[in-house]
Amino acid sequence: MRLVADQLPTHLALTRAEPGCILFDVTQTADPLTWQVEELFEDEAAFTAHQDRVANSEWGRVTAMIERRYSVEGLSG
Numbered sequence: 001m002r003l004v005a006d007q008l009p010t011h012l013a014l015t016r017a018e019p020g021c022i023l024f025d026v027t028q029t030a031d032p033l034t035w036q037v038e039e040l041f042e043d044e045a046a047f048t049a050h051q052d053r054v055a056n057s058e059w060g061r062v063t064a065m066i067e068r069r070y071s072v073e074g075l076s077g
């Protein structure tokens with residue numbers, strides 16, 4: 001939890017500054033170890049660029065061991 005909280009402000013700022021990012025919010029749920037992520041990008045290219053940037057970022061490295069469960073809507077194929 002502390003790792004996410006420490007890294008989250010920078011991750012939020014960098015993501016929100018990405019071209020094509022319309023919405024990016026991360027909030028802690030009632031379970032302090034679970035975070036809700038809501039993100040919206042203008043198109044598939046912007047979302048893919050975000051995923052690529054995150055995979056190679058400090059956030060990606062320090063949170064790699066954290067389980068993620070995603071539901072992605074609106075992408076082709």
